[in-house]
Amino acid sequence: MACDDYKDLLMSYLDDELSAEQRRQFEEHLAGCPDCAGELEEFKKLKAITDEVALVEPEDRIWQDYWSNIYNRIERGIGWIMFSVAAVALAIYCGFRAIEELIRDTGVEVALKVGLLALIAGLAILFVSVMRERLYFWKRDRYKDVKR
Numbered sequence: 001m002a003c004d005d006y007k008d009l010l011m012s013y014l015d016d017e018l019s020a021e022q023r024r025q026f027e028e029h030l031a032g033c034p035d036c037a038g039e040l041e042e043f044k045k046l047k048a049i050t051d052e053v054a055l056v057e058p059e060d061r062i063w064q065d066y067w068s069n070i071y072n073r074i075e076r077g078i079g080w081i082m083f084s085v086a087a088v089a090l091a092i093y094c095g096f097r098a099i100e101e102l103i104r105d106t107g108v109e110v111a112l113k114v115g116l117l118a119l120i121a122g123l124a125i126l127f128v129s130v131m132r133e134r135l136y137f138w139k140r141d142r143y144k145d146v147k148r
């Protein structure tokens with residue numbers, strides 16, 4: 001095996017995850033490769049440091065600040081949703097009015113009218129499909145009832 005192959009095994013060696021044969025081959029390689037041996041020593045130091053790291057629970061004040069920020073983001077999200085819904089509703093209304101005028105206009109070719117109607121039908125089908133999919137996954141969301 002090449003040096004790169006052995007370097008991939010450094011952490012497995014430190015975590016004692018190698019088979020006896022792999023361990024023997026790895027140790028033989030270390031005896032003749034100062035680069036890998038040096039890198040192993042660096043990983044040992046790093047592992048010793050990370051093994052001493054302890055998880056510290058944040059204070060209650062930090063959790064309160066966190067959840068307050070979440071609620072602010074939710075409020076902003078609701079504002080953006082309302083804005084988006086209103087913009088979509090206006091766009092749909094104006095679009096239908098414009099298309100209605102185009103369809104009534106006798107100077108516009110039939111092919112353009114058919115193309116516009118096909119475009120609208122395709123958009124409507126896509127919209128219904130996406131909404132149906134979102135509803136399906138919302139009903140089956142395992143985490144929707146999780147509270148803090």
